[in-house]
Amino acid sequence: MALIEVKVPDIGDFDEVAIIEVLVKAGDTVKAEQSLITVESDKASMEIPSSHAGVVKELKVALGDKVSEGSVVLVLEAAEGAASASAPAAAPAAVAAPAAPAVVASAPVAAAVAAPVAASGPIEVVVPEIGDFDEVAVIELLVKVGDTVKAEQSLITVESDKASMEIPSSHAGVVKSLLVKLGDKVAKGTPIVVLEGAAGAGAAPAAAPVAAPAASAPVAAAPAVVAAPAVAASAVATLPAHQPGSPSAALPHASPSIRKFARELGVPLAEVKGSGFKGRITQSDVQNFVRNVMTGGLQTSAQQAKAPAAAASEGAFPGLLPWPKVDFAKFGPIERKDLSRIKKISGANLHRNWVVIPHVTNHDDADITELEAFRVQLNKENEKSGVKVTMLAFMIKAAVAALKKFPEFNASLDGDQLVLKNYFHIGFAADTPNGLVVPVIKDADKKGIFQISQEMAELAKKARDGKLGPADMTGGCFSISSLGGIGGKYFTPIINAPEVAIMGVCKSTIEPKWDGKAFQPRLMLPLSLSWDHRVIDGAAAARFNVYFASLLADFRRIVL
Numbered sequence: 001m002a003l004i005e006v007k008v009p010d011i012g013d014f015d016e017v018a019i020i021e022v023l024v025k026a027g028d029t030v031k032a033e034q035s036l037i038t039v040e041s042d043k044a045s046m047e048i049p050s051s052h053a054g055v056v057k058e059l060k061v062a063l064g065d066k067v068s069e070g071s072v073v074l075v076l077e078a079a080e081g082a083a084s085a086s087a088p089a090a091a092p093a094a095v096a097a098p099a100a101p102a103v104v105a106s107a108p109v110a111a112a113v114a115a116p117v118a119a120s121g122p123i124e125v126v127v128p129e130i131g132d133f134d135e136v137a138v139i140e141l142l143v144k145v146g147d148t149v150k151a152e153q154s155l156i157t158v159e160s161d162k163a164s165m166e167i168p169s170s171h172a173g174v175v176k177s178l179l180v181k182l183g184d185k186v187a188k189g190t191p192i193v194v195l196e197g198a199a200g201a202g203a204a205p206a207a208a209p210v211a212a213p214a215a216s217a218p219v220a221a222a223p224a225v226v227a228a229p230a231v232a233a234s235a236v237a238t239l240p241a242h243q244p245g246s247p248s249a250a251l252p253h254a255s256p257s258i259r260k261f262a263r264e265l266g267v268p269l270a271e272v273k274g275s276g277f278k279g280r281i282t283q284s285d286v287q288n289f290v291r292n293v294m295t296g297g298l299q300t301s302a303q304q305a306k307a308p309a310a311a312a313s314e315g316a317f318p319g320l321l322p323w324p325k326v327d328f329a330k331f332g333p334i335e336r337k338d339l340s341r342i343k344k345i346s347g348a349n350l351h352r353n354w355v356v357i358p359h360v361t362n363h364d365d366a367d368i369t370e371l372e373a374f375r376v377q378l379n380k381e382n383e384k385s386g387v388k389v390t391m392l393a394f395m396i397k398a399a400v401a402a403l404k405k406f407p408e409f410n411a412s413l414d415g416d417q418l419v420l421k422n423y424f425h426i427g428f429a430a431d432t433p434n435g436l437v438v439p440v441i442k443d444a445d446k447k448g449i450f451q452i453s454q455e456m457a458e459l460a461k462k463a464r465d466g467k468l469g470p471a472d473m474t475g476g477c478f479s480i481s482s483l484g485g486i487g488g489k490y491f492t493p494i495i496n497a498p499e500v501a502i503m504g505v506c507k508s509t510i511e512p513k514w515d516g517k518a519f520q521p522r523l524m525l526p527l528s529l530s531w532d533h534r535v536i537d538g539a540a541a542a543r544f545n546v547y548f549a550s551l552l553a554d555f556r557r558i559v560l
């Protein structure tokens with residue numbers, strides 16, 4: 001059976017759009033035209049359909065990744081005789097291309113050029129070019145009579161079965177009359193509103209709206225927050241509600257701008273009840289939700305599950321004293337500093353992981369005397385290569401071997417099931433000026449020490465420069481947090497959920513070790529393995545540590 005790469009089709013003028021939902025997982029059987037992922041810009045969300053029927057062999061994207069035309073979404077084992085839905089396999093872009101994506105890019109552009117004359121009299125704003133659609137339903141009215149609108153401001157949201165999009169105003173002005181209502185079907189040229197044009201407020205310059213969707217920050221920023229995860233050695237992960245394969249993670253009905261609004265406020269849309277047309281979530285639904293939470297009338301599931309510091313500080317966490325409120329300035333000079341974005345995200349994730357996961361930490365030591373000598377020798381021999389072999393690279397390989405021997409460490413909890421992974425992506429905590437991030441070395445089992453050392457150096461640099469993308473930080477199976485370059489003896493790393501264990505290592509020191517006849521100076525590396533007691537037992541954790549240490553003590557064991 002043929003393996004087919006299903007790619008993102010033509011999505012108009014967009015360079016990159018973020019994946020906000022992964023709708024299938026490896027092993028799923030999909031039909032041609034079935035939606036695979038949902039992507040979102042600040043003006044539209046759209047589902048990318050499959051060009052073929054078949055079984056998903058491998059997902060090539062993750063939540064938060066940015067994709068553009070030609071990005072490979074997944075590899076499909078095509079069903080026997082299952083040609084593409086609407087075109088031969090040779091032309092997947094054309095095959096898969098839903099009309100919707102084209103609309104997304106063209107709508108604002110066309111709106112801008114639809115009535116390019118500056119005017120102060122009444123202006124009828126019409127639906128611009130919306131691609132191949134004959135008719136789409138109006139699902140949201142975003143303005144009312146009397147509202148002052150700016151050029152490019154969204155007027156209505158329309159929806160097909162694959163995409164929703166906002167139609168922007170071609171002009172600034174005051175809404176004199178609304179010419180459509182909820183449920184109406186509109187097509188190119190349908191009048192939407194009559195505006196009393198503001199003097200001098202003509203059409204938005206053609207260049208601006210073209211650039212707007214692609215360049216606008218929310219497209220890039222929002223999903224990064226969702227996935228950003230990876231932050232903190234111990235902490236961060238994708239939001240479980242949107243994990244691929246979680247069927248309950250249906251996208252709530254809300255337009256892109258409402259979703260962006262909700263994200264900015266940290267509102268979990270899945271918990272908001274929509275009062276709009278066909279249950280759509282409106283801006284006032286989101287505002288009411290926030291009001292209810294703030295007045296204590298409602299707890300988000302996050303609050304219930306994670307008991308965030310904010311709740312504790314308000315005394316809202318049952319059974320706990322309120323967080324002490326102290327006027328520090330009374331005791332001496334102070335200054336205030338906002339937490340960095342990374343710290344805010346990692347803090348919330350660390351807190352959840354610490355509260356939700358029953359952590360236990362096992363400490364042990366690995367004798368790395370010979371391995372360190374080998375590492376130093378390797379670096380001498382390869383001085384000119386520019387690649388410095390690090391102890392961490394050896395630990396990543398040792399972690400892979402230990403995960404293979406103890407598969408429940410390479411797993412995640414999903415309800416009552418354990419998801420066992422047959423891939424080996426290892427995260428490592430990296431210290432950056434803005435906080436901790438956890439870049440991931442993908443497929444570490446297939447890479448050698450030199451390649452891992454090189455990739456680690458590149459990822460650590462990207463991390464320090466603040467250039468890591470969501471794809472660099474997602475998909476990890478197990479993390480290593482090394483404080484070896486700094487110092488310390490042991491610590492209790494917090495598990496980077498949904499992983500189930502993390503290895504913390506500190507600085508190795510020469511210690512006297514009894515060999516049966518005499519004390520010998522040996523280089524000992526302190527290990528601190530934190531593990532999730534819901535998945536792993538103490539005996540297994542001790543065995544994991546012993547095995548991990550034995551590999552570092554004699555690296556030849558790795559090939560046994």
Ligand code: CAO
Pocket residue numbers: 232233234390391392428429430431432436460481482483484485486493494505506507508509525
């Ligand atoms: N024992 C003794 N020395 C060690 C060591 C160890 N376990 N690990 C590293 N070193 C040495 C290195 O050999 C290097 O020495 P030289 O410069 O003489 O060669 C020096 O310490 C600095 O190493 P490094 O930290 O730059 O390199 P690394 O590969 O060990 O680590 C990275 C890379 C990105 C993991 C690290 O820079 C970092 O950011 N660490 C902090 C991680 C962190 O903060 N974790 C805490 C999370 S708490 O939740």
